[in-house]
Amino acid sequence: MKLLLPSLILAATALAGSIAQAQTAPLPPGVTRVPVTFSGGHDTDPRDHGRPVILIGSALGVTAEIFRDAFSGVHPVGPGRGGPSREEAQANKKVLMDKLGKYGITNDRLDEVSNFYRYPPGSRDLWKHTPAVANALVKNGAVTGFEIVSGGAGYTTPPTVTVPGISGVNAKAEIAFGKKFETNGSVSSIKLEPAK
Template identity: 50%
Template sequence: MKLWLLPTCAAASLVLAIGLLALGKAEKPEDYPLTFTEGHDIGKDDHGRPCVLIAAALGVKTEVFREAFSGVTPAKNGKPSGEEARKNKDALMKVLKPHDVTNDRLDEVSNYYRFKPQDGELWKHKDAKAHAVVENGKVTKVVVTETGAGYSSPPKVTIKGFEKVELTVTLLFDKDLAKNGSIKSIELKK
């Protein structure tokens, strides 16, 4: 190898890289996929609805939506009559209107998160995607490539090959339905 033909900086960099490789200290970073499970919990006081997502999309606190929903009388057969539907809507709007929630927005959000759990359905959601960067056998950071949406609780996240590494997931709740319940961050627990 003719290092004397290379400019001084390039020669020094090459010598350093060869030296580090010889010592085994210049391992190329690798990406390891993350696996997401769960994250679609419904609270015991939520009567089968993802209240945290609905409330965020309406721009109110979860407790406000729960209060509004406490005035709703579910239909016995799951299909309310016109009169039952009107009474339920009035009960919801009585609590939500003072928080600047319109009837149209309530309909939009309610329809977006409507689902039939008895048929094995889940509300609209999008799975997140991420990978961990591993250098010299250690996880150095997590990179979220798709934030997903529709998580009502932080999902469990594991790194393939590094299952013992603990991660903390933070969610973003937002009025924007495409961002609501998305991954805000995934941090390594210290």
């Protein structure tokens, strides 16, 4: 444990330094930073009953459609049962692996991804996610652009971007998906759109 502590401190210091650098990079004269607010961005397809299928599929390296097709043969346990029996769980796992195994997905990886994005169905809780952090670049009371400090993770749809104190900003966030949990469903860019 003593050997790991210095490397953990160095890693945390490096991360803090890179965030501080993004926030203190020189700006053109008259331009200021205003932290933006992100809201929403966790919508799911009605067919998926609240499951973040786009995140699960991306983490597994397949499309949402492929995972959705594989999951269509699974028989979830009804409410009040306290979970599937051992036989039911094995049958459901076999259905998934029969469809997903041909894409190089192992049982261990399926378990890892499923557990990472699991959350209590019917609750207001979400799967694991990290909010994005960004600044609006403002000059003479108008937004001229954006800088992303951290893209976050766990967004399934583009979040709404607002700039506190400035109305009429039409900004559009884009999100990116991939196999890494820490960047799957992250805000990859924020663009100013023409005023409506």
